[in-house]
């Protein structure tokens with residue numbers, strides 16, 4: 001299918017379920033919702049903005065940010081124009097960020113706030129276009145190439161144009177630096193990504209009613225495959241926490257039905273629950289053990305559910321969880337068993353990563369503009 | 384069973400009368416961290432003022448309004464003369480001050496209105512009313528309803544308004560409250576005025592039941608176990624404490640009375656309160672650490 | 677910079693039962709600057725802040741603020757004039773949540789009456805939304821979102837200091853008085869707090885007077901340093917001037933802390 005691309009799926013949902021909530025994000029303590037229709041029109045505006053900046057087919061938009069809605073919208077806009085979104089993991093060391101930026105030498109960057117803008121300006125060409133989300137501390141920056149996301153939206157009306165993305169094109173490119181300080185890349189093509197998303201949707205029976213929490217959407221390939229792509233295929237609601245530090249509290253408020261977590265996520269949640277558990281040999285401790293016994297009778301299971309499991313699941317915001325996914329490295333058996341006693345059956349979804357080494361930094365003097373040329377055949381892989 | 388329910392309900396209703404007195408204490412304890420010994424005198428003073436006006440032919444609502452204004456004026460005077468000079472003194476000093484205050488208020492009341500006993504007729508008959516097979520005192524029902532409305536009013540005032548937040552702030556840290564521009568004196572004045580109003584309502588109901596006389600200030604003693612059980616800092620606690628005391632003393636009277644002998648009502652609440660002190664010193668709803676007096 | 681200084685202390689003296697805490701101190705603080713008060717323990721730094729925001733009334737001298745002169749300030753008056761502060765020993769409402777603490781900082785901005793608030797009518801709703809919005813902006817500014825609903829008394833010391841700053845900022849002050857905002861913090865926490873103070877000055881144009889013992893922090897943060905010793909002023913100037921002044925070195929920098 002020629003139109004099997006992320007932007008086309010977005011348009012699809014905007015037309016069949018325009019009023020349903022596509023995104024929800026928390027800002028200044030309040031959840032804000034955005035429908036598929038409004039999402040489409042905001043992306044339309046972004047498409048115009050990127051186009052005016054000269055962004056076109058095959059261009060790369062580098063995203064240096066924690067997960068946030070602006071980054072997702074800009075990615076889709078870039079893909080709309082036939083470009084590639086390249087989110088860099090925000091938890092990378094400064095040194096690696098610098099290395100990647102120098103290597104990619106981007107013309108278009110979305111930087112979250114002052115820190116990311118600084119990183120970008122220090123490691124990029126003169127004519128870089130930077131869009132930022134948080135204006136704190138940036139008022140004194142002279143660069144005219146700096147643009148505030150909210151300001152851009154204010155001045156640009158939405159124009160309607162069809163996506164030029166193609167199914168076989170690369171939609172996302174993840175870059176990293178390996179132990180030998182080589183830059184590596186993994187490309188995600190529209191059709192493959194969507195195919196994997198559909199696979200998950202069928203296997204886990206995901207519907208448009210899911211509520212998913214996007215604490216780390218851009219961090220890893222697994223999140224592109226098993227959260228972003230299913231979101232666009234099934235058309236459910238993606239929720240962004242206020243910031244990375246509030247994600248546990250926000251999850252508790254939200255009670256998502258779908259969680260795509262890494263081993264670290266689940267281990268953190270496990271320790272949150274364990275903190276609440278009483279000392280094993282105390283009276284309450286024994287009561288808990290009794291109530292959690294898997295082979296208990298009906299009464300015991302009833303007690304266990306309402307007095308122990310439910311409250312504990314509430315602690316980590318898993319009261320409504322239906323599909324807890326583990327992405328990437330496996331959890332220790334103990335932890336899996338622990339979640340099982342709480343009635344949470346974690347499923348592992350993973351696919352071997354396909355990193356390609358692009359360069360050895362030792363042999364490079366200058367960031368090259370040729371990367372796109374080198375990769376050209378890879379970007380438009382015949383489908 | 385039916386009899387049991389009747390005794391229980393009667394006790395609960397009577398308990399709300401205790402709560403009414405206890406709430407006055409809670410308010411002032413919250414605002415200034417002091418057990419206001421003068422609360423009983425305020426109950427007496429308001430009832431006496433009201434009944435004396437009534438006896439001089441002043442219409443009911445006018446008497447009520449005048450008494451209320453008097454209580455507000457009293458609050459203002461207390462803030463000026465007692466609280467302001469004693470700001471930042473240890474709570475025990477303030478407590479002593481309220482002790483003195485209680486004598487002054489009673490003295491003034493006596494000088495103004497004399498020492499004789501007055502009957503107070505609020506126009507509610509004490510005839511029992513049959514509800515769901517139970518015989519309940521109409522007067523008790525009326526006072527319970529009054530207590531309910533009062534609590535609703537207080538919770539709106541203290542939970543929904545800036546006065547409420549300011550009160551909690553003042554109770555928590557006076558220096559910080561001043562720094563954010565809260566007027567300490569104004570909050571104290573408001574709280575004492577509201578406590579005066581609560582005292583007035585309690586004074587009218589208790590006065591109608593016992594007659595308005597100097598022993599009315601002793602209803603304080605009934606409030607003490609309520610406060611110990613409910614905690615000194617929670618209006619809800621004062622209500623629950625009152626209900627527990629009311630219900631248990633009536634039940635004890637009826638069921639234990641024949642075994643141990645009558646008059647249980649008079650000492651049972653204290654035993655209960657003592658038990659509570661052993662198990663949960665801060666009361667059911669109180670905050671921990673009542674180091675202040 | 678404006679022609680008139682925001683704060684002008686003229687010959688302030690203060691004593692406690694005959695013991696002089698402050699003797700004849702004068703200095704000015706310009707609009708938008710960060711001014712540090714330094715000096716050994718007991719030099720009278722906190723007392724001076726207390727005079728500025730009306731906790732203490734000076735025996736002598738005048739306080740000029742924003743073009744007005746006051747013989748003595750009242751706390752309430754200071755708050756109305758736009759002076760906010762934090763305390764050396766944290767003064768927070770420990771039993772309330774972080775959000776409620778910050779909201780108390782909005783105390784003087786509330787426009788609706790208590791009757792409107794009690795029954796949620798009239799201006800009350802718009803007022804509530806507005807105050808909450810402002811409080812949330814400050815919470816976000818100081819990055820305490822994740823503790824928004826925590827009870828302040830349960831938070832670690834460094835965070836409480838930040839909440840106290842948040843409450844002060846919530847009142848949108850013109851002058852911010854900070855009494856040892858970094859006391860008891862480790863290096864990382866100190867640099868974080870310094871960044872917040874700088875951001876406050878830059879983003880909101882707030883004038884700051886702060887007391888701090890860590891000379892490194894003071895030199896990096898302030899535009900202007902005033903040195904006190906035994907209740908007297910012994911130095912006043914830019915960080916560099918003060919660093920070089922012999923009196924200051926003798927009185928303060930020379931002594932070990």
Ligand SMILES: Nc1ncnc2c1ncn2[C@@H]1O[C@H](COP(=O)(O)OP(=O)(O)OP(=O)(O)O)[C@@H](O)[C@H]1O
Nearest residue numbers: 692696697715716717718719720721722723724764
């Ligand atoms: N309320 C008070 N009553 C009596 N004396 C006081 C009072 N407040 C301060 N002092 C005295 O005034 C002097 C100055 O105290 P102040 O607290 O202003 O010093 P400081 O410079 O802030 O010291 P530190 O660095 O220890 O905080 C000290 O001698 C102190 O004992």
Ligand SMILES: [Mg+2]
Nearest residue numbers: 721722723764
């Ligand atoms: Mg000090």
